Amino acid sequence: MRQMIENWRHVFKLDPDRDIGEEELRAVCQSGTDAILVGGSTGVTYENTSLLLSRIQDYGVPCALEVSDLTAVVPGFDAYMIPMVLNTPDPAWIIGHHRRGVERYGDFIPWELLLAEGYIVLNENSAVARLTGADTGLSADEAAACAHVADKLMALPIVYLEYSGSFGDVETMKTVRDAVSHARLFYGGGVAGPDQAQLAASLADTVVVGNIVYSDIERALSTVEAVKQTELFKE
Ligand SMILES: CC(C)=CCC/C(C)=C/CC/C(C)=C/CC/C(C)=C/CC/C(C)=C/CC/C(C)=C/CC/C(C)=C/COP(=O)(O)OP(=O)(O)O
Ligand SMILES: O=P(O)(O)OC[C@@H](O)CO
Ligand SMILES: [Mg+2]
Numbered sequence: 001m002r003q004m005i006e007n008w009r010h011v012f013k014l015d016p017d018r019d020i021g022e023e024e025l026r027a028v029c030q031s032g033t034d035a036i037l038v039g040g041s042t043g044v045t046y047e048n049t050s051l052l053l054s055r056i057q058d059y060g061v062p063c064a065l066e067v068s069d070l071t072a073v074v075p076g077f078d079a080y081m082i083p084m085v086l087n088t089p090d091p092a093w094i095i096g097h098h099r100r101g102v103e104r105y106g107d108f109i110p111w112e113l114l115l116a117e118g119y120i121v122l123n124e125n126s127a128v129a130r131l132t133g134a135d136t137g138l139s140a141d142e143a144a145a146c147a148h149v150a151d152k153l154m155a156l157p158i159v160y161l162e163y164s165g166s167f168g169d170v171e172t173m174k175t176v177r178d179a180v181s182h183a184r185l186f187y188g189g190g191v192a193g194p195d196q197a198q199l200a201a202s203l204a205d206t207v208v209v210g211n212i213v214y215s216d217i218e219r220a221l222s223t224v225e226a227v228k229q230t231e232l233f234k235e
Contacts, residue, residue, distance in 0.1 A: 004078070005157070008206045009206060010223065011186075012028050012209055014028070014036055014052060015210070016049045016051070017040050028220070030061075035061065035078075036063045037063075038056070038065050045069075045071065046074060049065065049074045062078050064115075065080050077113070082101075083117045085128075088134045089135065090132065115157050118149075118154060118158065120161050121134035121162045122161070122162065122169070122189075123165050125165060127164070127165075139172075140169070140171050140174075147180050150183060152181075155182065157184060159183045159186070161176050168187065185204045187208065191208075192211075192219055194222050194226035198229075
């Protein structure tokens with residue numbers, strides 16, 4: 001699975017709890033993006049997830065489920081991304097739901113399809129921050145310490161810098177980037193056009209674009225080329 005994400009530069013995140021028309025879905029799936037990540041922090045059900053998967057499958061683009069609710073684990077995805085929120089004091093979002101997931105699915109878990117994501121949640125006004133009680137007031141160095149833990153102590157394949165809903169603090173993005181040497185660094189949050197897409201792509205291995213799909217599809221589509229044309233800046 002690590003190999004699968006190695007060449008992901010641009011990813012669209014689609015929320016099963018939000019409506020998307022067929023024309024817009026086709027445009028997203030045929031945009032040249034590297035993958036579709038299906039996920040949201042609230043309102044995700046087995047029904048809305050399997051419906052969205054079946055629609056995406058018509059287009060043949062790689063499609064992964066980002067598991068956020070144990071009742072909405074749908075078979076048939078190419079991969080299963082498992083978030084672990086590293087900056088919450090609540091162990092439920094680090095290991096609690098995960099342990100229950102393993103207890104529940106046991107021998108049926110296709111481990112080779114699972115990828116753990118070390119999330120650092122930094123926008124206090126996001127649904128995911130509220131849900132998980134994340135400590136969003138971290139300094140750049142504190143966020144980088146979380147990234148070191150994920151990257152080196154836990155050896156997670158993905159460090160996910162999450163600003164869902166607003167563009168991140170560039171100093172923090174740079175400091176976190178410098179802390180990650182083994183994992184793939186995902187960045188998501190407030191990428192709403194080519195300029196932000198380029199900046200994010202210069203600082204992260206993979207850029208995730210979500211909300212703008214639902215408010216301005218043309219600007220969302222413009223992020224694909226912008227990311228693809230940008231080189232990652234690493235010192
Ligand atoms: C046979 C078969 C297919 C078996 C499947 C095997 C499998 C995958 C088993 C599961 C095993 C397992 C370990 C499960 C873990 C379950 C779980 C619920 C873990 C907790 C995950 C977690 C920390 C969730 C918190 C929320 C979160 C980080 C969600 C990620 C997505 C995200 C951040 C979306 C953005 O949210 P959005 O709603 O868009 O926010 P805005 O409103 O701000 O835009
Ligand atoms: O929705 P936006 O703000 O683009 O963020 C993308 C993604 O990181 C959300 O989990
Ligand atoms: Mg969203």
